[in-house]
Amino acid sequence: MKTKISGFLFRFIQQQNMALTGLPLATFFLLLSASYLQIAGAEVESLTALNLNSPILKKSIAQQVNENPEAGWEAAINPRFSNYTVKQFKRLLGAKQTPKNVLGSVPVISHPKSLKLPVNFDARTAWSQCSTIGRILDQGHCGSCWAFGAVESLSDRFCIHFDVNISLSVNDLLACCGFLCGSGCDGGYPLYAWRYLVHHGVVTEECDPYFDQTGCSHPGCEPAYRTPKCVKKCVSGNQLWKKSKHFSVSAYKVNSNPNDIMAEVYKNGPVEVAFTVYEDFAHYKSGVYKHVTGYVLGGHAVKLIGWGTTDDGVDYWLLANQWNREWGDDGYFKIRRGTNECGIEEEVTAGLPSTKNFVREVIDMDDGAAVSF
Numbered sequence: 001m002k003t004k005i006s007g008f009l010f011r012f013i014q015q016q017n018m019a020l021t022g023l024p025l026a027t028f029f030l031l032l033s034a035s036y037l038q039i040a041g042a043e044v045e046s047l048t049a050l051n052l053n054s055p056i057l058k059k060s061i062a063q064q065v066n067e068n069p070e071a072g073w074e075a076a077i078n079p080r081f082s083n084y085t086v087k088q089f090k091r092l093l094g095a096k097q098t099p100k101n102v103l104g105s106v107p108v109i110s111h112p113k114s115l116k117l118p119v120n121f122d123a124r125t126a127w128s129q130c131s132t133i134g135r136i137l138d139q140g141h142c143g144s145c146w147a148f149g150a151v152e153s154l155s156d157r158f159c160i161h162f163d164v165n166i167s168l169s170v171n172d173l174l175a176c177c178g179f180l181c182g183s184g185c186d187g188g189y190p191l192y193a194w195r196y197l198v199h200h201g202v203v204t205e206e207c208d209p210y211f212d213q214t215g216c217s218h219p220g221c222e223p224a225y226r227t228p229k230c231v232k233k234c235v236s237g238n239q240l241w242k243k244s245k246h247f248s249v250s251a252y253k254v255n256s257n258p259n260d261i262m263a264e265v266y267k268n269g270p271v272e273v274a275f276t277v278y279e280d281f282a283h284y285k286s287g288v289y290k291h292v293t294g295y296v297l298g299g300h301a302v303k304l305i306g307w308g309t310t311d312d313g314v315d316y317w318l319l320a321n322q323w324n325r326e327w328g329d330d331g332y333f334k335i336r337r338g339t340n341e342c343g344i345e346e347e348v349t350a351g352l353p354s355t356k357n358f359v360r361e362v363i364d365m366d367d368g369a370a371v372s373f
Helices: 007-016 025-049 059-066 086-090 145-162 170-176 190-199 258-268 279-283
Strands: 073-075 252-254 271-278 284-289 296-309 315-320 332-336 347-350
Touching (some): 059 073, 059 279, 145 271, 271 279
Antiparallel strands (some): 073 284, 252 347, 296 315
16 A cells, blocks of 8 residues: 655655654654644644735734834835735735755856945936836736836846836736746746846837736736736837847846945946835835834835935835835835845846847937947
């Protein structure tokens, strides 16, 4: 008679490193069952305490944050999620952690410590000619944050390095990367998103928009959370899909040291970061966020655009979210810097814009000649 062990139990055995040799089979399974029931009981208790169908916004959480003198930030009942359940909110948190077996092959960028960095830095003012840096978008009901963080950062970097304002298509990456990047609206890997930008590029937002003309009837906005289909055809008949592609030269991680992250943003522009989201983050209104209360809900990816220090001496990162301007501080938020708050300094990914397939015509004012590169 063969005994079958579920994949979960098998992994549990491996993780616990239990010695099977010499242990009576009945005793082993008795111990294993007790351990399994303990874990299963903890999971049930957690799910019971965190009712997925309950509202994500709770006055009790906002009150707990606002009455805590050590919190450092203000909580509120944000209009953006006034009708959301915990389950619906969790669907927005689509950043998956890079598998450990992949990390060894990923280039890690660091910068010279001799580089002098300002105390406060905001990419919106440093490159004021780049309109994309200050845009706050809306991912709708889709867990596409992993795609937004990458495409927004690359759009900004095209302006910073090539002096051209261009909005690239989140929808191209979300719909066409497929299983290589993850699961579309059910989440993806920021690093793999950047690899897609290297090998396949993305078209312009004009060619393949995330939202259509009515504002939010695109698949990314539907409550069904369906991943859009990859069509590979521009909505405008005047544009060609392949010619609209824009690429990244590279895909890399930035060393988790805060100085390296600051130097990367200072030299090359905004980066994509991923971090762990707890219930209280949904209530963020202003100030420098740090986790105070609530259950862990998932991973989220956003665009990091700067840093600074408050009058009280609290160091922070400045980030642009893609939950519309109804959430947070006009769509932005700050989070503690230098303490790896919620893992914000561990998963920093980026790449540089490529001249591949990119032609820019510049009119020479002296002789009217067109120069391309």
